[in-house]
Amino acid sequence: MSYIFFGTTYFSKAILENLLKRGYLPKAIFSIPEYFSISYAKEKVRNCHFFDFSSLAREYDVPLYWVESPTNTLLSYKNKIKDYSVDFFLVANWYYKIPYQIYSLSKMGAFGFHNSLLPKYAGGAPLVWAIIEGERESGVTLFRMNEAMDCGDIIHQRSFVIDFEDSIAEVLKKAEKLAITMSLDLFSKPITFTKQKGKARYYPQRTLEDGEIDFSLNAQQLYNFIRAQSSPYPGAFIKTRDGKRLVIEKAYIDSKIFNNTDDSAGGGAI
Known part of the structure; x- marks a missing residue:
């Protein structure tokens, strides 16, 4: 052949x-x-x-x-x-x-x-x-x-x-x-x-800008979004105040539930 x-x-x-x-x-x-x-x-x-x-x-x-x-x-x-x-x-x-x-x-x-x-x-x-x-x-x-x-x-x-x-x-x-x-x-x-x-x-095909993270997504959706676009692809990212792309290469889901109003819990999520 x-x-x-x-x-x-x-x-x-x-x-x-x-x-x-x-x-x-x-x-x-x-x-x-x-x-x-x-x-x-x-x-x-x-x-x-x-x-x-x-x-x-x-x-x-x-x-x-x-x-x-x-x-x-x-x-x-x-x-x-x-x-x-x-x-x-x-x-x-x-x-x-x-x-x-x-x-x-x-x-x-x-x-x-x-x-x-x-x-x-x-x-x-x-x-x-x-x-x-x-x-x-x-x-x-x-x-x-x-x-x-x-x-x-x-x-x-x-x-x-x-x-x-x-x-x-x-x-x-x-x-x-x-x-x-x-x-x-x-x-x-x-x-x-x-x-x-x-x-x-x-x-559709995906472009670089399609990797911007939408924080309205829940934890599972964000986790999937990040791992789907990690290396060798350009990566999921957030735009910083100085106009740069901060790429998130890897993530995991923490089972703890943070409460931002509870100071005793360590000040909430970072």
Whole structure:
């Protein structure tokens, strides 16, 4: 089975690296720069989980191509991609839509990873949203991409538990482990497709400013909000009087109930 790999992050790197070590080399790698333009932001945005594939491409002698809208889109590589004549594309953490004119150039289409149990948590930042919403379970879906976002037929889908103490980094590791296994299965097991069941609920992409803490939330909601956006993401934060962002990387819930009017209790909460 021949393929082209599309990836941008350490999550993508873990998937490709395991394939490379087992001899499953792609015909080419496509990636997006750390700072890139995208439709939902006026300025360039930063991929805070960015991995530079240059070293892996050199080590395994695989061509690497950089994509950035609007000047250097996938469509500009159409003829080159067509010449590779691969069985499928493998897509992990890709931030631009792959148009029909491109994914139709492979025999089986583009297979994409999405870190949720589709059709749940379709759209942007699925694991961050799942933790914010207090979910105790999530998973990874490998599906065949089509023109509608996150709506294609499912190839593999597996779940994992979100433990109460898990940070986003720990949840990403659980997703990464499942995605590695799924990618290897593409080369050792028959590839089958199953229609998604149910209606997708879409969540938006998140920006840096979405991390501002809302103190009207209760303790459980605040705890989830903070752990969902901790490293490797920019973090939940409060704005200080001098206009700076004070990032809260970690929190825990104290079972004590503080009473601000009771001086004998030590002066209340800080």
